[in-house]
Amino acid sequence: MIGRSRTVLAAAVLLLAAAGWRIADARPSGPAFDHDEHVGLFPGSCTTCHLGAAEEGSAIWPTAANCATCHDGTVEAVVEWAPPTSSPPTNLRFAHASHRRETRDSVPCATCHQPDGPRGAVTRGRAEDCVDCHEPGMPHLAATDRECARCHVPLAQAVALPEARIAAFPAPPSHDSAEFAFAGHGRLATASRGGRRPQPVSASCSTCHAREFCLLCHVNAPEVAAIQALAPDRRSLLLHAELEAPASHGAATFVTAHGGAADRAGAACATCHTQPSCTACHVAPAPGAVRALPMPGAGRAAGALVSRTPPVSHTAAFREGHGPDASSQPQACATCHVRTECLTCHRGGPSTGAEYHPAGFLTRHPAAAYSRQTSCADCHNTQQFCVTCHAQAGLGARNTLQAGPYHDAKGAFLVGHGQAARQSLESCVSCHVERDCTVCHSAQGGRRFNPHGPGFDAERLRRRNPEMCIACHGRAIPGMS
Amino acid sequence: MTALHRWSGLVGLLATAMVPLAGQGYRVRLDSRLESVAWRGVAEDSIPATDVIAQPDGGFLTPDGHAARCQGRTCFFYRAGAIQRGVPWVTRADLALWGLGVNGLSARVNVRLAHDLRGEEIVWPAAQPDLLLDEGYLEYARRSITVRAGRQFLLGRLGAYGLDGGRVVLRSSGGWEVGGYAGWGLARGIAVPVTDPALNPLDDFQPRDRQVVAGVEAGWNGSRVDVHAEYRREIDPAVDYFVSERASAALTLRPVSRIRLTSGGTYDLAFGQLGTADVALSWLGQRVAVTVGGRHYRPFFNLWTIWGAFSPVAYQAWHGAVDVTPMPSVTLHARGERYRFEDTETATPTVDVEDRGWRYTTGISWRATPRWTIDAGHQAEFGPGAAALGYDGRVTFRPTDALTVGAHAARLRRPLELRFNDATVTSYGVDASYRPEAGWRFDLSGSTYHEDRDRPDAAAISWDQVRLSARFSFLIGSSADRLPLPRAVRGARP
Numbered sequence: 001m002i003g004r005s006r007t008v009l010a011a012a013v014l015l016l017a018a019a020g021w022r023i024a025d026a027r028p029s030g031p032a033f034d035h036d037e038h039v040g041l042f043p044g045s046c047t048t049c050h051l052g053a054a055e056e057g058s059a060i061w062p063t064a065a066n067c068a069t070c071h072d073g074t075v076e077a078v079v080e081w082a083p084p085t086s087s088p089p090t091n092l093r094f095a096h097a098s099h100r101r102e103t104r105d106s107v108p109c110a111t112c113h114q115p116d117g118p119r120g121a122v123t124r125g126r127a128e129d130c131v132d133c134h135e136p137g138m139p140h141l142a143a144t145d146r147e148c149a150r151c152h153v154p155l156a157q158a159v160a161l162p163e164a165r166i167a168a169f170p171a172p173p174s175h176d177s178a179e180f181a182f183a184g185h186g187r188l189a190t191a192s193r194g195g196r197r198p199q200p201v202s203a204s205c206s207t208c209h210a211r212e213f214c215l216l217c218h219v220n221a222p223e224v225a226a227i228q229a230l231a232p233d234r235r236s237l238l239l240h241a242e243l244e245a246p247a248s249h250g251a252a253t254f255v256t257a258h259g260g261a262a263d264r265a266g267a268a269c270a271t272c273h274t275q276p277s278c279t280a281c282h283v284a285p286a287p288g289a290v291r292a293l294p295m296p297g298a299g300r301a302a303g304a305l306v307s308r309t310p311p312v313s314h315t316a317a318f319r320e321g322h323g324p325d326a327s328s329q330p331q332a333c334a335t336c337h338v339r340t341e342c343l344t345c346h347r348g349g350p351s352t353g354a355e356y357h358p359a360g361f362l363t364r365h366p367a368a369a370y371s372r373q374t375s376c377a378d379c380h381n382t383q384q385f386c387v388t389c390h391a392q393a394g395l396g397a398r399n400t401l402q403a404g405p406y407h408d409a410k411g412a413f414l415v416g417h418g419q420a421a422r423q424s425l426e427s428c429v430s431c432h433v434e435r436d437c438t439v440c441h442s443a444q445g446g447r448r449f450n451p452h453g454p455g456f457d458a459e460r461l462r463r464r465n466p467e468m469c470i471a472c473h474g475r476a477i478p479g480m481s
Numbered sequence: 482m483t484a485l486h487r488w489s490g491l492v493g494l495l496a497t498a499m500v501p502l503a504g505q506g507y508r509v510r511l512d513s514r515l516e517s518v519a520w521r522g523v524a525e526d527s528i529p530a531t532d533v534i535a536q537p538d539g540g541f542l543t544p545d546g547h548a549a550r551c552q553g554r555t556c557f558f559y560r561a562g563a564i565q566r567g568v569p570w571v572t573r574a575d576l577a578l579w580g581l582g583v584n585g586l587s588a589r590v591n592v593r594l595a596h597d598l599r600g601e602e603i604v605w606p607a608a609q610p611d612l613l614l615d616e617g618y619l620e621y622a623r624r625s626i627t628v629r630a631g632r633q634f635l636l637g638r639l640g641a642y643g644l645d646g647g648r649v650v651l652r653s654s655g656g657w658e659v660g661g662y663a664g665w666g667l668a669r670g671i672a673v674p675v676t677d678p679a680l681n682p683l684d685d686f687q688p689r690d691r692q693v694v695a696g697v698e699a700g701w702n703g704s705r706v707d708v709h710a711e712y713r714r715e716i717d718p719a720v721d722y723f724v725s726e727r728a729s730a731a732l733t734l735r736p737v738s739r740i741r742l743t744s745g746g747t748y749d750l751a752f753g754q755l756g757t758a759d760v761a762l763s764w765l766g767q768r769v770a771v772t773v774g775g776r777h778y779r780p781f782f783n784l785w786t787i788w789g790a791f792s793p794v795a796y797q798a799w800h801g802a803v804d805v806t807p808m809p810s811v812t813l814h815a816r817g818e819r820y821r822f823e824d825t826e827t828a829t830p831t832v833d834v835e836d837r838g839w840r841y842t843t844g845i846s847w848r849a850t851p852r853w854t855i856d857a858g859h860q861a862e863f864g865p866g867a868a869a870l871g872y873d874g875r876v877t878f879r880p881t882d883a884l885t886v887g888a889h890a891a892r893l894r895r896p897l898e899l900r901f902n903d904a905t906v907t908s909y910g911v912d913a914s915y916r917p918e919a920g921w922r923f924d925l926s927g928s929t930y931h932e933d934r935d936r937p938d939a940a941a942i943s944w945d946q947v948r949l950s951a952r953f954s955f956l957i958g959s960s961a962d963r964l965p966l967p968r969a970v971r972g973a974r975p
Contacts, residue, residue, distance in 0.1 A: 251738065257704060260704065288624060312739075312765040312766075312767070312770065313741060313763070313765055315765075315770045315772070315802070315804040315814070316802075316804055316812070316814040316816075316844065317772070317802045317804075317814070317816055321761070323638070324731060324733070324743035324744070324745055324759060324761065325733060325743060326636065326637075327636075327637045327638040327709060327729070327731040327745060328700070328707040328708065328709045328731035328732060328733040328743065328745065329702055329707040329709075329733060330636065330637065330709070331658075331702065332702075332707075338508075338575075338577075339589065339591070339616065339634075340510060340573075340575040340591060342634075342636055342641075343591055343615050343616065343634065344512075344573070346634065346636065346641040347593070347615050347634075347641075347670075347671070347672060358873075359873070359875075359889055359891070359908075359910060359928070360873065360889075360891045360893070360906075360908050360928075360930075363891075363893050363895065363906040363908065363930065363932075364860070364869045364871060364893050364895060364906075366866065366867035366869075366895065366897060367840075367862045367863075367864065367866070367867040367868055367869040367895070368862070369867075370864060370865055370866030370867045371796070371820060371838055371840075371862075371864045371865065371866070372778055372780065373818075373840065373862075375640070375757070375778075375780075377640065377669055377670055377780075377781070378640050378641055378670070379641065379670060380606075380607065380670045380671075381607065381668055381669055381670035381671035381680065382669075382670065383668075383680055384606070384607055384609075384670075384671060384679060384680055385606045385607045385670065385671075386606070388606040388607070389606040392522060392565060393522070393523065406899070406900055407899045407900060409897065409898065409899050409900050409902075410832050410834075410899055412539075412831040412832055413832055413899065415829065415831050415832070416827075416829040416831040416832025416833075416834075417832065418825060418827030418829070419825045419827045419828060419829075419832070419834045419836070420832075420834045420865065420866070420899065421791065421793075421827075422791065422792055422793055422794045422825035422827060423793075423794060423796070423822045423825060423834070423836065423865050424865060424866055425780055425782075425788055425791055425793040426780045426793075427866060429786075429788060433686070434685075434686050434786060434787050434788070435685065437787070437791070438787070441791070451790060451791045451792070452790060452791075452792055453791070453792030453794070453825060453826055453827065454792060454794065454823070454824065454825070454826050455753075455754065455792065456790065456792050457752070457753050460751070460752070460753050461751065461752065461784070461789075461790065464722065464723040464726065464751045464784060465717070465720075465722035465723050465724070465751070465784040466722065467717070467720055467722055467784070468784050468785075468786075468787055468789075468790060469790075471686070471787050472787060472790075
């Protein structure tokens with residue numbers, strides 16, 4: 001039996017060694033003690049052997065010599081047993097002797113340690129047993145803040161606690177609420193501030209968490225007293241945390257409407273966002289709400305990663321149709337776009353057309369230009385841009401309308417050009433200058449062909465600028481006194 | 482000393498003086514592009530009317546087969562000319578300085594330099610003048626007020642408009658904003674005054690003085706409504722007459738989260754006409770976006786030219802667009818529009834010109850793998866003056882996060898209504914873009930165009946060409962937007 005136990009023990013030791021030599025040190029070495037077999041020797045009292053449970057300063061375990069009193073090879077077989085050389089790693093604040101003293105010896109050992117296992121094995125105390133007395137009816141992980149601190153030391157103080165046990169810390173049910181990841185955990189962390197002994201951070205938080213854990217998300221860690229009150233301990237990063245973006249961030253209008261919310265609740269944004277979160281889109285100089293956010297740095301989280309996502313309104317056709325949006329809400333454009341981006345196209349010069357027009361647009365620009373699919377004049381000075389190029393391509397008129405053979409597909413174009421001219425006059429002026437037309441359409445030196453068409457309000461124009469009338473009519477403007 | 486020199490000096494002095502101030506931020510963006518292009522030009526020629534050959538359709542051909550147009554005793558035509566070459570090198574520099582000792586004060590400069598490396602007259606449109614100050618202004622911006630002084634552009638319903646002057650915008654916490662601006666205006670579409678020699682085509686209609694411009698604007702931005710209105714007048718100071726007088730309004734409604742209505746328009750007070758106007762209703766889902774709308778287009782001419790008195794007519798259009806993302810890697814889009822011009826009251830039996838048209842485009846973008854993307858599209862349009870029917874495709878490969886290479890091809894059939902110039906253009910191209918780190922970019926591209934011109938005469942000149950371009954740009958700055966974003970992966974050890 002002993003040999004089998006040794007085999008089991010050796011295997012256990014190997015396993016424990018893998019988990020950490022401190023754990024092995026904290027267990028007694030040797031065969032498991034059979035309390036039932038020895039119950040007659042120590043009737044009714046655990047403290048005969050476990051004196052430390054009754055007297056502060058005494059060892060909780062008996063010594064090997066105590067066993068050898070009987071197991072001397074004569075009275076009983078010799079056993080190789082030794083008490084642990086150190087206390088088990090724990091984050092418990094509990095000490096048997098002081099507990100016994102504070103309870104005035106009213107809590108027998110069996111209240112927590114049940115000798116109902118095989119061979120009278122004594123079970124370890126369970127957290128539920130503690131809570132049964134200290135906060136009856138409350139589940140262990142839902143215990144109030146003061147009860148956590150009553151039994152547990154903060155994680156940072158439990159220096160011997162193995163990482164495997166920290167990583168396996170159970171999450172309290174409070175952490176399951178949808179609201180907990182946002183405002184909820186902050187309220188709980190500061191819940192003890194208003195008590196009789198106000199604390200900057202709840203003891204229940206510090207039981208499992210240290211400052212580094214908060215730094216996973218909190219950009220504003222240096223400004224949050226509760227976080228600063230936590231001791232640093234990188235082992236707290238062993239607890240897995242994954243923060244989803246708030247539901248508000250998923251709204252279709254969030255990209256375009258978050259500015260107002262940021263103005264109203266900038267501090268809330270600063271929980272997760274540093275300036276680079278905003279400047280992924282916001283161009284400098286950034287709005288005040290952005291500048292109020294911290295920059296990433298030591299003691300802060302890096303900040304939520306924001307990818308530059310165009311608003312849903314920026315469809316494939318938006319480039320050619322952005323004018324209505326831009327003119328009604330120009331400030332919104334300036335959020336993500338610098339003026340240079342506007343000028344690159346709207347000051348269309350040489351070699352910049354590719355920014356706006358698709359590849360090969362030059363070859364098909366006549367159709368787009370004739371009907372002004374978009375207004376060429378929004379980006380080009382047609383008197384310079386179009387005329388210069390058309391002239392070099394042989395399309396420019398040279399002072400007289402008749403000289404240009406461009407309209408050769410219409411044999412009598414000259415006498416019937418009025419419709420084409422009124423429909424697409426901008427196309428005409430991409431080759432012609434005024435003088436080409438006043439050859440005929442002028443009352444001064446021309447052939448007096450009337451160019452005025454439907455809706456022409458001569459008096460209205462004369463009031464605005466008679467110079468235009470004078471260009472063709474001289475001072476003898478019809479109807480003008 | 483030109484205005485450009487004065488502005489450059491002022492900004493340089495300011496930048497130099499302000500550098501030592503603590504807390505200063507800056508951003509410098511330099512974008513330099515070099516392009517090489519060559520194509521065959523044309524040469525205007527003439528021939529005595531007695532030498533041309535009359536055709537059955539009433540037209541004339543020169544003895545060597547060029548279609549000619551005759552006026553009196555002379556007929557004119559174009560024949561193939563010399564090869565036109567250009568190597569334009571264009572650099573755009575953008576500088577922003579802030580933190581100049583006064584919270585909210587910043588300075589912006591945007592300059593463009595253009596030069597043809599062949600040392601000859603640049604054969605590129607809008608390449609003059611060589612040095613162009615697009616913008617250069619001081620700005621004081623706080624939550625409730627923005628003040629700008631200097632050369633700046635106004636971007637809005639009334640178009641992109643430049644002025645040398647000042648602008649003030651006041652904002653309330655309730656979303657209201659009112660403002661005004663005044664100064665000396667620039668020409669449309671280019672940052673030079675209308676008196677600049679670079680605008681030669683204005684010729685004898687070129688104004689003697691720059692126009693004085695003034696405008697007021699007001700708007701309100703709410704969570705569901707954005708509205709903006711503007712009134713602008715330009716005055717010729719030489720005669721105190723209007724150059725233009727226009728007003729605009731813009732409205733965006735977001736009644737529910739995925740629906741958006743945008744509308745607005747301009748009104749030309751000088752001509753008493755509605756200018757451009759549009760309304761569009763969009764449903765913007767995560768996988769499907771649909772837009773339907775209508776628009777009214779009428780070109781705008783100011784009163785420095787006589788073009789407005791030629792009574793250009795407007796057209797009305799109805800359009801729709803659908804973007805569908807059936808799966809995260811695939812995006813489909815389609816757009817279409819029909820339009821019709823108003824009656825010009827000029828119809829003649831001798832010339833029949835189209836007065837309506839339509840256009841549509843369809844396309845697909847497929848991200849086959851995180852590294853490979855394939856795009857394909859089809860476009861067709863038909864209307865007054867020109868038509869087009871084309872296909873294009875592109876393959877993009879991103880072997881690393883920093884490098885992107887691509888190849889594209891397109892084929893286009895392009896008949897013109899008024900000219901014997903039916904042509905089929907086939908183009909191929911390759912390009913590469915290398916971004917070694919944020920803010921740095923190198924691009925190379927090359928493309929060829931091959932044109933089959935379907936002209937019934939000898940003027941079917943080859944327009945084939947090869948274009949090569951290189952681009953280098955960098956962005957440096959002191960602000961947070963220059964820092965690489967840190968990773969923030971929850972649950973991982975930092």
